Amino acid sequence: MSSNIRTLIATGVALVAMAAPAFSQGRGPAGPKPPEGPTPRTADGKPDLSGLWERPYTPDMSAFGRNQSPDPSLPDDPKPKANPNARAKKVLPFTALGKKEWDAYDAANGDYTGSCMPFGLTRSINSPDPLQIMQNPKYIGFLFEQNTWFHLARIGGTHPDPRKMTPTWFGDSIAKWDGDTLVVDTIGFNGRTRLDTIGHPNSAKMHVIEKYTRTDLGHIQYEMTIDDPVTYTKPWKNVRTFTLRPDWQIMEYSCEENNKDFFEGHIKATQDPNNASGVK
Amino acid sequence: MKTKMILSAAGLLLSVALPMLAHHSFAAEFDDTKKVTLKGSVVKVDWMNPHIWLYVDAKDDSGKAVRWQCEGGPPNTLTRNGWTRDALKEGDQVTIDGFMAKDGTHTCNARSVTLPSGQKVFAGTNTDEVKESK
Numbered sequence: 001m002s003s004n005i006r007t008l009i010a011t012g013v014a015l016v017a018m019a020a021p022a023f024s025q026g027r028g029p030a031g032p033k034p035p036e037g038p039t040p041r042t043a044d045g046k047p048d049l050s051g052l053w054e055r056p057y058t059p060d061m062s063a064f065g066r067n068q069s070p071d072p073s074l075p076d077d078p079k080p081k082a083n084p085n086a087r088a089k090k091v092l093p094f095t096a097l098g099k100k101e102w103d104a105y106d107a108a109n110g111d112y113t114g115s116c117m118p119f120g121l122t123r124s125i126n127s128p129d130p131l132q133i134m135q136n137p138k139y140i141g142f143l144f145e146q147n148t149w150f151h152l153a154r155i156g157g158t159h160p161d162p163r164k165m166t167p168t169w170f171g172d173s174i175a176k177w178d179g180d181t182l183v184v185d186t187i188g189f190n191g192r193t194r195l196d197t198i199g200h201p202n203s204a205k206m207h208v209i210e211k212y213t214r215t216d217l218g219h220i221q222y223e224m225t226i227d228d229p230v231t232y233t234k235p236w237k238n239v240r241t242f243t244l245r246p247d248w249q250i251m252e253y254s255c256e257e258n259n260k261d262f263f264e265g266h267i268k269a270t271q272d273p274n275n276a277s278g279v280k
Numbered sequence: 281m282k283t284k285m286i287l288s289a290a291g292l293l294l295s296v297a298l299p300m301l302a303h304h305s306f307a308a309e310f311d312d313t314k315k316v317t318l319k320g321s322v323v324k325v326d327w328m329n330p331h332i333w334l335y336v337d338a339k340d341d342s343g344k345a346v347r348w349q350c351e352g353g354p355p356n357t358l359t360r361n362g363w364t365r366d367a368l369k370e371g372d373q374v375t376i377d378g379f380m381a382k383d384g385t386h387t388c389n390a391r392s393v394t395l396p397s398g399q400k401v402f403a404g405t406n407t408d409e410v411k412e413s414k
Contacts (some may be wrong), residue, residue, distance in 0.1 A: 107305035107307040108309075108382060111304045111308040113305075114309070128357075129357070197305050199305060248360060252329075253329050253330070253356055254329045254330075257329045258331075261309055261331075264387075266382075267309040
């Protein structure tokens with residue numbers, strides 16, 4: 001066996017070893033076993049969602065992955081012949097406008113997050129970095145490590161008159177308890193975001209319903225429903241499991257600190273800063 | 281033929297285990313069809329958000345030293361996986377396997393960084409099973 005062949009074999013083995021964890025564990029090494037115990041509760045008897053949570057990175061809400069699943073009621077998306085190792089996916093129920101926008105989207109022409117603009121609610125929930133949840137009887141606070149953003153939902157109450165709302169990246173969120181599940185209802189988006197890293201579109205008419213159920217001490221069952229009649233013909237959801245990480249602390253994440261990708265022009269920010277989603 | 285098969289297997293693995301970029305789409309900046317292998321000397325490491333950057337002097341085909349800059353994982357995730365900025369120091373000889381930027385500059389996304397001992401530096405944070413491009 002020549003030394004070149006040996007080198008190639010060694011390279012192949014190294015690549016297998018390098019790539020194998022990606023299939024079995026997703027991102028990085030598996031964490032310690034989460035703490036066991038019953039669902040903790042606050043003084044008023046409600047489930048306590050507080051904690052630092054590891055969430056499955058969800059760059060494509062139509063795809064299956066570890067601890068995440070797209071809407072089972074949607075039709076299967078056949079795997080491309082050129083990539084038999086691709087993840088199993090579902091077909092999202094695009095409207096004609098939504099399909100047109102999705103087909104035309106190419107991140108190489110611009111991704112608003114490349115310039116560290118706010119991800120918006122759905123893409124922040126989909127981000128890989130941990131999420132700190134803080135809670136009192138009036139508010140639930142979501143502290144995203146991703147770019148050190150936060151978002152609050154008011155527990156109880158109603159949305160302002162939509163005609164008088166100022167559209168925002170994260171929208172206006174109200175929450176209510178449905179038994180032991182906290183349901184967070186959000187409207188008032190600015191339509192400048194993408195749902196996920198791969199770039200699924202959405203409009204300013206989007207309505208997002210999230211359900212948080214702390215099933216035990218170490219886990220939250222999470223469900224996100226996208227209700228956007230401009231972009232999708234019917235509401236569809238994505239479900240996943242969050243895992244408590246008491247061994248972690250939330251860390252600062254300044255996206256602007258050294259964003260060479262953008263500073264040096266390797267990445268374009270967006271096609272249209274007023275309409276990054278492409279859908280009105 | 282055996283050589284081609286091994287290269288093919290290696291290429292397939294690289295193609296399905298693309299770097300994870302959380303703060304923007306991989307496809308927005310890098311070309312998953314343009315692989316690059318760099319052997320060179322570490323000039324410095326930027327240990328900052330949103331991603332670390334490695335600067336390496338590597339010789340091109342004519343033997344001339346070319347300064348490359350390669351994006352690595354997010355420092356927060358690297359820290360949680362036990363890595364520190366001291367894992368590499370100026371003058372360390374490394375091999376970087378990665379993907380080139382679409383704009384043709386000497387910029388890459390580092391898929392792996394390997395020391396002469398074979399040790400992978402900053403491993404376990406810059407990969408995901410997801411090929412998040414359409």
